[in-house]
Amino acid sequence: MWESCLGIARGSSTMPGNVADIVHPSPTRRDRKIASVHLGLKWGVSASPTRRSFASPESTRPVTSEPRTPQPLRSPFNASTMTAATQVRSLFHLAYHVRNLNTARSFYRDILGCEEGRSTDTWVDFNFFGHQISLHLGEPFATTNTGKVGNHMVPMPHLGAILELPDWEALAGRLKKADTQFVIEPQVRFEGQPGEQWTMFFRDPCGNPIEIKGFRSLDTVYNT
Structure with a gap:
């Protein structure tokens, strides 16, 4: 059973790290312990066959007496460009009601020359001279x-x-x-x-x- 846990057969010489050199056909308890320690050093697992765990990258770092300085978080935005709304690259969006989507399409697309975007049965988007408008079915606002x-x-x-x-x-x-x-x-x-x-x-x-x-x-x- 021990040989199957190590993934080797008796007399095999295919185990990495020459483990087979120290595990003979009739291993004693001492031999099994040596093989376990050797395997743990080779593959970064614990010496006990019942408590295997992969070594953490933190455990390989040298221990120093000085605490590590926390690295500042990097913002995806340039603070100098976020000081005023006029410096933010943006598109204006406005949504309002129209009574008929097809009639609205004929006007905004064919006369004003606005490119049509996404749409459903109840609304349609247009590129209104570089900005987005969304026309929804409903009663237009009072003026x-x-x-x-x-x-x-x-x-x-x-x-x-x-x-x-x-x-x-x-x-x-x-x-x-x-x-x-x-x-x-x-x-x-x-x-x-x-x-x-x-x-x-x-x-x-x-x-x-x-x-x-x-x-x-x-x-x-x-x-x-």
Whole structure:
């Protein structure tokens, strides 16, 4: 039985570490103990055949009188980029209701030019000029014309995007070609002033108000 525990047969010479050299065909108790110790030293197990355990990597480290200095945890984020929201790379997300997904698809995808993303029977995602909108089946949010901008009272709340002027002009052309009814016709405001911009207001087929602004350079959006 002892030979089977060691995984060797009597008279075998195939055991690693030349264990067979010290285990003869009729092992005595002393011989078995020697074989056990030799096997434990060779394979990192205890000398007792009934209490085998693999050696821990910690047990192989040299013992020192000085405690080890804990290593600082490494954050996956660069602290210098997390000091302000404007320094975080992100996409804006907005979810709101539409009454009909197919009608919404025709408008957002075919007229506005938004790329369609994932969808189910009750919602659909779109890439809205670089940001994510999720259109869910339901009743659109209520709005009132209470936002005073220049000489206009604009729908509140509303959503929108800011484009560079050539892209804004191209979109205005597509909307006019599709006979879109504008809340505010495409026009320029604050001309010659900081914040000069082109704007247009319209509603999607479900009544959600959208404003699209155009700037000569997006670097001037926050100019005062």
